[in-house]
Amino acid sequence: MARYYQRVESDLLVRGLLRVDGGGPDTPYTSAMLARNFEKVTFYDEHTIGTRVQRGTGQERLLSRWDQPVRINVEYGPSVSDEVRAQDTAMIREYAGRLSRITGHPISAGRLRPNFHILVIGEDDKSAMTARVRALLPSLSASALAQIISPPRATHCLVVVSHAEGPAPRILSAVAVVRAEHPDLLRRACYHEEIAQGLGIVNDSPFARPSIFNDDDEFALLTSHDEALLAMLYDPRLRIGMSAAEARPTVQTLARERMGDGAET
Template structure:
């Protein structure tokens, strides 16, 4: 492997699938400081994190990683490889449900995705500068439009009535971000709240996906937490991976290439391979709740169609 275990761990995002609930609270953006105090002033802890992640991004780029080209002639893959990668990424979990960062046991589950429209909002902590807010809002909006076109599933930006909340916050915004999470998910489980209260530095970003109360395999709500201390490319990488994982591609695989669903950090942004994974995930021939065994021949057929019959 070209990266140390520490770097690989540091690039890991988390998908935590939790029991569903109904959001009946008004929207209150994260606020971490009284209104009479200056904003955009970083604490020593936040400044240290920003320097750490800036060095990390520079190191990865020096190694030729964090590619943004989407893959090319050096990263070929066949329909069989695509189907295999889809099964590993869509039917297996990285972390055990409702248990924070406890590793999953490795058993295949059923397919999970959104059946209803996905309405995405982006909110910022008070310490996030206006320039960064504008940049990140444009990044999320453009990515959401791309996902809508790719999947054929209704995915759009919303100021109100969102069910997929992207929170871009710094360490200094953490108390307010926790309050916002409790507003969105009043009955969130203790293990998840404990994780959010003290996110390890090794975790760049994470997404929590919540199932519908009436259908455990149908996502009804999600919250992505993205560190504002990241430099631009790492922050954009988090946006790409966490939103895609929150749509149902919950796992990573060391065999997936070219892909952001791989802890090797080779690719920073959604690749052509990953676009196909999303197309398979939301193909109408599959349904939420289908098992890996039931889905396997359907997935192979879709993969062959996407790659022009190549196996």
């Protein structure tokens, strides 16, 4: 598996993908594009977890985000080396601080009362980590649990987000699973995407560019465009439970503010 994912990463890099530059002159976007992308990635679910991980229904969902501090903790399977543990824990701590500055929401990494769990699991760790996943996601069926522990090889990582029921679906907790066999850049890309999506950016869109919220793998790490999406999501002018139609005028205003213009096109 480690050799396979090393080949995957190498192939993506040879094709000019997994960019870490955050976008540039070749990836322009307007306020209207930013507003459109926000709606696509925030109000629709990419996947559902049932008997298998599958595409979402395409139905609109209500705006959701955390209303309590986000406390991220990372746990490693026995196969993960001490060197990788130290490196990734420091990386996640730094990234949490960056996300907190972007959103204005308290986001931190540590072991104290975590509500956002990241599990770094290798093929050799499955028996050791299954009970832990079951404890963190007790309401999942056995088949859904198996999909999380043993996802298809094409699934590099995933996040499961738990919401409060009712008209205000605030996020209560999240569990992300990252393959331990990934080489450094693929693993870092997983952290960037799954933590950001666990904050409420639940979908990918082929129109989002420059963005990690796009299945094309062009960008490995959070971009300036993605920072704008997250800042908009946590702006107090948007409310948990809003529909896309209710939020649209405010989203357009926020997008114009982020771009520093009055463009409508």
